[in-house]
Amino acid sequence: MLKNAQRATATVGSTTHERIKHDIIFGLLAPGAKLKLSALKEHYGASVSILRETLNSLASEGFVIAEEQRGFFVAPVSREDIEEIANLRVLLEGHALKLSIERGDADWEGHLVAAHHKLHLMEVRMQAGDVSIRETWKRRDWEFHQALIQACDSKNLLALHSIIFDKYLRYQMLVLTFRGDEAAIEHKAILDAALSRDSATAQNILETHILAGLRHALMAF
Amino acid sequence: MLKNAQRATATVGSTTHERIKHDIIFGLLAPGAKLKLSALKEHYGASVSILRETLNSLASEGFVIAEEQRGFFVAPVSREDIEEIANLRVLLEGHALKLSIERGDADWEGHLVAAHHKLHLMEVRMQAGDVSIRETWKRRDWEFHQALIQACDSKNLLALHSIIFDKYLRYQMLVLTFRGDEAAIEHKAILDAALSRDSATAQNILETHILAGLRHALMAF
DNA sequence: TTACGCAAAATATCATATATTATTGACATC
DNA sequence: GATGTCAATAATATATGATATTTTGCGTAA
Incomplete structure (x- = not known):
């Protein structure tokens, strides 16, 4: 009777x-902003208990700062923080990429090619100046990088990477700018290196890719 | 007027x-166990709202599994999981150790020597068969490894490492056994390498140290 | 200016109501 | 006789609003 069509x-x-996590990452909730329970209750239509559960979770992930007896704040941003995040992304994603390339099977290659293709469609539109799809584009970027490391065979590594990636993404959304087709070229190069099982090259380009994004973001600070 | 002597x-x-985190790490709450709200309320003397906040946080950290509409469970343990955790610890702690050795100043050296000394006191008592101080010993072990990487200058890295270390610690507590003075010798060797700023050697011994602990734990599975 | 104290606002906690899932047992089917 | 289906009930999780503490802001006095 499919009453639960989509859960x-x-x-x-x-x-x-x-x-709330989305609104923090995409800048709708500004860095450092006070998260007043009553205001959130109004905006999101949930009771304080629910909001406190949520904010406590997000505090564990590092998107929110919880100060005892003083309430919750959106995690602030800083030069040092983005540098730390970028370097951690290099470490975690680079390691996972190496493992994934060593262990990936045909299914992995298939998903990877598909993810790159869907990302590339968005990159073409961004280059044509259509910024209305910015959020979709970033989701495809997320999915491509996710696909790259999916075969690393470590759930714990994927979980940590996911959090760091989202933090990095928040900084990218804050500076708003598009790095042009440089990023697209790097994506293609990583894809090719991965498919030819050249993990060293893939890791190098990934590092370049991430650190270029870091420099690009730092200019806006 | 020090009204808040110690907060x-x-x-x-x-x-x-x-x-609750302590009770999970030290095995008082068994892996996979159902965490019934009413039972926890009884045991910890806190209301369901507080417990739900807590369990949601711990779920974000990975110590608890939250199944929608079905409640909370202590995170299960498995061979694959401990292998992932050990390898992540090598990656994160190794990287942080290298940075810390490059950047640490005299204060760092001082804290490090002190932490090792206090750890060693416990190791001597453990070797003498006094297992009553097992928990203190493990805390000193935690503090020594923490002191090693404290100068890495990345709060995000320290935060991730702390979670992974605690997960590794849970597995060590589950198998209960003491690895003899092997571990003590390795601790001393890491200390010496760190003080002589030989990060490559320190990293190598650390990796040996962690993977030996892994093998030791795996025997009990 | 600094210190004090009261009022207002916000957070932390709790007890209770609502919604969902799990269990039991009767009845039908193979 | 064993197995499967369904409805009623019990158990549990989710969600809410009310209460108790704590912090904050502001006016007043030294």
Whole structure:
């Protein structure tokens, strides 16, 4: 009877969690902003308990700062922080990429090629000046990098990487700018190196890719 | 007027968080166990709201599994998981150690020597068969490894490492055994390499140290 | 200016109501 | 007789609003 066509039972807590996390990453909630329970209750239509659950979770992930008896704040941004995040992304994603290239099978290659193709469609539109798809473009970017390391065979590594990637993404969204087709070229180069199982080259280009994004973001600070 | 001599206002939420995390790491709450809200309420003397805040946080850190509409469970243990954790610890702690050795100043050396000394006192007592101080010994072990990487100059890296270290610690506590003075010798060797600023050697011994602990733990599975 | 104290606002905690899942047992089917 | 289906009930998780503490802001006095 497909009453739960798409898992209709999305709990208020989980949807609120996703919404607030999204709003932090995409800059709708400004860095350092006070997160007043009553205001959030108004905006997201959830009770204080739910919001406190959510904010405590996000504090564990590092997107929110919880100060005892003084409430919650959006995690601030800083030069040092983005540098740390970028370097951690190089470390984690580079390591995962190496493992993934060593272990990936035909399915992995298939998903990877598909993810790159879908990303490239967006890159073409961005280069043509269509910024309306910025969020979709970034999601495709996320999915491509995710696909690259999917075969690393370590859930713990993927979980840590996911958090760091999202933090890096927040900085990219804050500076708003598009790095042109440089990034697209690097994506293609990483794809080719991965498919030819050249993990050293793939790691090098990935590092270049991430650190170029870092420099680009730092200019805006 | 030191009215808050030692931050007297420890909130119910934070103490409950610490207690449950401790009980998971030290095996008082068995892997895979169902965490019933009503039972926890009884045991820890906190309301369901507080417990849900706590369990949601711990789920973000990976010590608890939250299944939508079905409740909370202590994170299960497995061979694959401990292998992933050990390898992540090598990656993160190794990297942080290298940075720390490059950047550490005299204060860092001082804290490090002190931490090793205090750890060694416990190692001597463990070797003498006094297992009553097992928990203190492990805390000193934690503090020594923490002191090693403290100068890495990346709060994000330290935060990730702390979580991974605690997960590794849980596996060590599960198997209960003491690796004899091997570990003590390795600790001393890492200390010496760090003080002589030989990061390559320090990293190597650290990797040996962690992977030996892994093998030791795997025997008990 | 600094210190004090009161009022207002915000957070932390709790007890309770609502919604969902799990279990039991009767009845039908193979 | 064993197995499968369904409805009623019990158990549990989710969500809310109310209460108790704590912090903050502001006016007043030294």
